[in-house]
Amino acid sequence: FALVREAAYRTLHQFHFDVQIAGGLALAEGKIAEMRTGEGKTLVATLPATFHALSGKGVQIVTVNDYLARRDGVWMGQVYHYLGLSVGIVTSAGAYRYDPSHVAEGEDVERDAEGSFKVFYEYLSPVEKREAYAADITYVTNNELGFDYLRDNTAYDASQIVQRGYHYAIIDEVDSILIDEARTPLIISGPVGDSQTFYERFAEIVRGMKAGEDYSVDEKQKAIQITEEGMHKAEIALGLENLYTEGGVKYAHHLETAVRAQALFQEDKEYVVRDGEIIIVDEFTGRMQPGRRWSEGLHQAIEAKEGVKIKEETRTYATVTFQNLFRMYERLSGMTGTALSSEEEFYTVYKLEVVAIPTNKPSARRDHDDLIFQTAAGKYRAVAHAVKERYIKGQPVLVGTVSIEDNETVSTFFTNEGVPHEVLNAKNHEREGEIIAEAGKEGRVTVATNLAGRGVDIKL
Template sequence: MLNTVVKLVQEFKDRDSRHRLEGYRSIVNLVRKKDLEEWDDGQLQAEFLRLQREANSGTALEKLLVDLYALVCEVAERQLEMQPYDVQIIAAIALHESVLIEQQTGEGKTLSAVMTACLNALTGHGVHVLTFNDYLAHRDAEWMGPIYRFLGLTVSSVQAGMSLSEKREAYAKDITYVTAKEAGFDYLRDTIALSKDELVHRPFHYVIIDEADSLLLDEARVPLVISGASGTSSDDFIRFAEVVRQLVPLEHYHFDEFQRNVYLNEAGSERAESLLECGNLYDSHNSHLLTSLNCALHAETLLRRDVDYIVRDGGIELIEEFTGRVAENRYLPEGLQTALMAKEGLQSKVGGKILGTITIQHFISLYPRISGMTATALASSMEFKRMYELEVVEIPPNQTNKRIDHPHRIYTHQEAKFKALVQEIVTVHATGRPMLIGTSSVQESDKLAEALTVAGVDCHILNAKNDAKEAQIIARAGEIGAVTVSTNMAGRGVDIRLGGGDLTQVDRVLKLGGLYVIGTHMNESVRIDNQLRGRSGRQGDPGDSVFYVSLEDDLLVQFGIHDAIRVPKQDGVLNAPIVHNKLEHIQRVMMGQNFDLQQELNRYSDMIEDQRRILHKERFSILNGDLPMSPSEQRVRLFYIDEFWADHLAYASYMRESIHLESLTNQNPMDEFHRHITEAFEQLPAKIAKESANMLTRLDGSNDPAKWEQFGLQSPTSTNTYMISDQYMDYLQNRSSWNAGTIVAFWIRRVLKPVFGWSKF
């Protein structure tokens, strides 16, 4: 019955999609009928001015779409010698409808976005195109710039390191290319500005998100943070690292079934108390010790060097879970980050009072209109719908996809998989066919590269250790005989061209079958698998993809694959349908679990964001002069809003780290968190009003900025901006599901011992 329902739902979706595409094609026909080839440049520019006047007089943009898209198509041909395909126009139409489009790699998303950007820039309110990195922001703004400038539109890109005046100028353009994190950091800086002159953003209008799956899903709950500069040291955490190293697995602590969390048991608690000489570890006054110890235990046992992070230039650099790249300017939640630095014997440089924070998801929601594009969206269409109310529309390719996606090659154990993988690479390499091998970690990519070198295969390694060479390595990945061993970072936003751009090699590579993509593991999400597959088969090129999987791979072991499938060790491939079905089931379950976890974690950040918007609505009203206040009243109130909001964030962080104890006293942690945070927020207006009144009395109505500075009413002398890795945000949440041993330890040491005076167990 369930299968029948699923089938009917899918048929309905397919019918709806076909109907939608038919409507788009009818609009494309109207665009094509607008033959502007005979028009001179002056006529084209005059036409754009006419469309601007129409838009500003109130004409709906939908009514101007055909004329505008026809105009952009002609200008693209003249300025860049790029004539948009019909499917690129279809993509541009869909983008304007505020949907998320799935457009295959190499199909020209960049040009599709230009048409939509021009249309939505007609009213002069500004369009942001959010790109994957600074390089792509600069590249796309420069590449597409001639089209915009011909039409009289202004365009720029925002880069990290720009001055405030440079950023303000860039955001004032009609079209601005920028990464989400940089735009978000600039927004956070605006939220602590004490004068209107310090603002860089103007009101948000319309956004086009490139590589939207990465931003809207993989990084959705990544908090962007702005903090005051600090010289926090990790010296205290060195003591906790030393204590943890004296604890024995299973004897003193246990892991959860998925190896995502680690917990002290009764013996571990007793041992830690002895080493720390702190008395009852679960006394309320020792809560900071317990938190720090848990962080040290997590860092020591669960965070793996060259898998989760690398050590480079005397610092920790986290590795993005989904891409394998170094996560630039990103840190763990503060206690974990400091614990990890202590583990590696490094001094922590992160810290300082947090002045403001916002998740990527909440930042994106500030835009009244959102659209996005990516090569992999359909597999996660439910998540896009539930989180952003975004429909996913699949754009047909300009040329039929010829890539062959082979069934997974499944082995009983790691050794057999690795041996078969190396042999396959050696065999295919002998033909000269280019290969891209996607690995799970820096550690695995290094191990595979070493094995290939021993086997006589020269390869290029692309991972977080040599990410600076990414463009150079990707540029050569399609050459004859090229073997590129990479983490999932390989070429986001950059196509792998057959022959490496050398026309003399292209025919030979095509005859060999195009780029051969091999995955060394199955990812938690089929969408991530599809990203790797999508490196091959660009614009109708031939290609192949296959994944090598072992029943000893971490993901499968975590799900108890050996309990579900009992087969003796063998060197050959497992072809039984039940094995393939079980792997597909695990992937679906994992995607569902990750989405549910994300929704649960959002409940923490959603309340804080709601409160932030209430407070900052008042703040921006004051900053803009909407409320009748003198300059001194404005400065004082803004200062204390920021001061007490920072204190509120610190309290929320403390509550979130300690609220897991409530689950052990039959309280719902989420309900308790909401109760405490609501009560604290309700007290803010009175606190702000009281301190503002006291300060105004001390100032005696002075509007002299020098006197404001004398009383400390100024912005922080320096600030840091960084991101907190969402990979470990679930660490804070999952502690609420402690195991039996930890619960026993809690009750003995927090409840029974103090109440009954028991001293020995």
Template sequence: MSEVLWRPGLRFGSYPQKPESRLTDFEQGAAAFFDKIVKRLTRKRYSLTYVVEQVNRHAEPLRHCNEQQLTIAILALREALSRQGLTEVLMLRAFALIRETADRTLNKRHFDEQLFGGWLMINGLLAEMETGEGKTLTATLPACTAALAGIPVHVITANDYLAGRDADMLKPLYLRLGLKSGAVVDGMALEQRRKMYQNAIVHTTNKQIAFDYLRDRIEIGEDTGPLRFQYRQIRQDVTEQKHEALIMRGLCFAIIDEADSVLIDEAKTPLIITQTKPNDESPKTYGDALYLASSLFINDDFVIDAKSRDIELTSQGENTLADMAIGLGPNWKNKRWRETMVKQALIAEYCFKRNKQYILKDNKVQIIDEFTGRVMEDRSWEQGLQQMIEAKEGCLISEQREPLARISYQRFFGRYLKLAGTSGTVREVAAEMHRVYGLHAVKVPTHRISKRRLLSERIYTTQAAKQRMFLQRVNELHTLGRPILIGTGSVAESLEVSDWLEQAGLLHRVLNAEQDQHEAEIIAHAGQLNAITVATNMAGRGTDIALGLGVAELGGLHVIALNCNESRRIDRQLYGRCARQGDPGSCEAILSLEDAGLREFYSSAILKTLTGLANGDQALPAWLGNLILRLPQTYKERHQRSVRRQLSKQDKRLSRILAFSGKFE
């Protein structure tokens, strides 16, 4: 009896996707609980020893195959998988064949632990693998196995750089197995995207694929029934109307690298695809709004909630605005419109800073993803905020945009027929992964014992003391010849740290959203003798910094974090750049009570009390420093979890409304 194959065909149609779940939160939680029990009852099937023994048994005959015999084995396996599906025996046989092929084409042979991680993923689980354990190579096992069975595979990662890098690096393996592959990244034309999605394995990012799916949903329109949809596809093939062709082949099997970043960190904001519309307001209107905003006084006329980036006008502020707006034009007489415009101007002025939330590139305002530190091409803020920031920076005012379709990551990834993933920092959010996406996390042992030395975090009372101690520490390490990676929270902070190092006469490189075109070159140099690299979160995920000659003997790469991230997981990702695959390495954090992340959370009275607990340039006691850092992170993690839950509930309500109205999305 053949196993069900998650691919286009009679069972799942020409555009496969899972039907929308109608379960309540309680029912969804109960289903996740019983699924967890089933996984525990069948844990022998998910044990490292069992998987490795079975793969090795199939691998023995392959060791002595010549290239022609290997090709015959690949073709035979492909036919068997296509006919019988993903049976346990065939998947184990595929793993043995893929490992042998990778050894010959990439000169990389999967470790036993990677075999286990791949086995978890092909069975729809989340493999928790420590940073540096080779998750990219591990993902080739489930990806190639599914692709050999004719299942379209999407390998999804956190940014375009990683998607393009992985696709290029793994192409020799894919080609030897007879599999076409490619990467869908930002800037690709629509026809080129459509061509790439015809490949067996597609490397891309969560944003790229979700927006391409929304484009397909817009194109599909109200062809809701499967028969109508099938007829539409047949008619399209006959008439060859390429401009109406769908981009993707459905949502069959997704393997998500850095799963916590994609499914958790980025899941608090819905994805909205828009179209341009004529700008209702003139550049002068935005200028007037900014002028009025600059005339208001904080706390007297308005109050700021820094945590939610929201601003509320006081009664005094409303009256002041009404007086100042006299003579500006008819629109300014409308109280609601007037206050909305000025609030947006205040938000643009106080809550969105250049080189933190956005950069200016080619005289355009470009948004920075605060989780990855990368530019988000072709993205814009809504409700006039984009235009207000452009006016603030003196840029050409762009057209406004109106929404055409929206979807959350929770709904989008829930529509894949099969979902799997891997991450090194998943334990804190494992329960949410299971409840929302049905992904059960299993820990994968490390291949080698980690040699990473985690030094205690040091918190100083002032920014000046932090700067002095930081430069002293960098000088000590640089004198030894050890490479140093310095993690910062924004473009502005990376430039400030660069100035510190320049004034101290220390040669260094900077990696942020403004230097993204040099990323590969900077990363390649970051592990060499005497290298000093200042980076934003761009260097925090998926970045493999190879050690130069003689560096391991000196102690390996040293990582210094200079800011308090929103989550402990993001801290661990940065620290994970050092001491990979058994190499030596060390990491530490050097912070101050004047850092923005701590100032926004703690009151001035608490900060003043904490300042009195340290003498001069001495750091606060280690136990206290740890507590000071963890409290804001715990609060922010809880808040973000609440935001994601509310978004999911809102999405379900919207889904029910659309289903009742008969619309497809």
């Protein structure tokens, strides 16, 4: 640990605080370190990662999105490289090795001028996935780790396998991955060639149905119930006497799926339409998930609803949940700002103890009471007015929203109030690094979805 501390000081000019050493010890022992926001969890991970990498069996540091895997791999790669350890980075966009020789001196000066927060691809040398996983320390997203595991298990040849053994992992934002998304199945599937005309036909039928009359919606349980009137309406449209006969069961499934697509899934909330495709927006991270599809015909039903090209239905070849994936590791640890509330579940399911790490300095944050408004418009006007007051004072402001739709609504109110601002959501995630690097500067106003909710470090 002393060696890593000195290496971090020489490369990053950052010296691990005593509380960060305590966090590193908890992680090295296979526990969860609860550390408050802004306490430097990214730097803490270098301590146990280096310690366990010395075994030669490999260490995976798991992040919740591609941006963080790249950022942390490049940022902390300087420390590992100084200690003679190799660093791999695996994202949905590709696999890389950290290579400081990949950037010229002129670009280095430019990077320092813009602020070290911005991640430059010049440090990342593209490699095969197998090589990235073979590094001493690999930064990888939870989704990519899971899908690579599934791909390895469906590979026809040993040469196609990219991962190594499951020795030791540090999970960043561990409650998000092991609790919130624990039961989320990762699925690899292939086409089965079901008829596409069914989806278009049922989308048309459901457009003529009314909520509350033809079907009821349970928003909390994400469930729908088709009424007798709705069933009768569908039977007339299809020319059938009874949907629930042996020959009509397939129709009943399509009808229920079409109603779910209509009632429970909204554009700019659960998904976005981009370049004629339906792209899922992750409810936990607010990020687009290209290539991921809902199963059991739901994705096709949404494609029919939005009038885009309907892709073939698929059959599952392999599936795994994060809960089962991470229980394969010999030793597991994690970091988050909110673990004590799930302490019992962490121990019952994963045999992981939670250790609360004190803050380096007392928190200066002040929490105010919630304000309740009668209408959404009234709430947005009040937010815009409050933000304008702080903007005039030069105070940087971050406004969090739960969906892209709300994000864009707030933006409209700010524009009407004359408040210059940046918008960050899944539609413009390419500018994420740039927007976040500027968000803490004087007079900056940023309206973000939960895209900026996990692992994002806004420097004031």
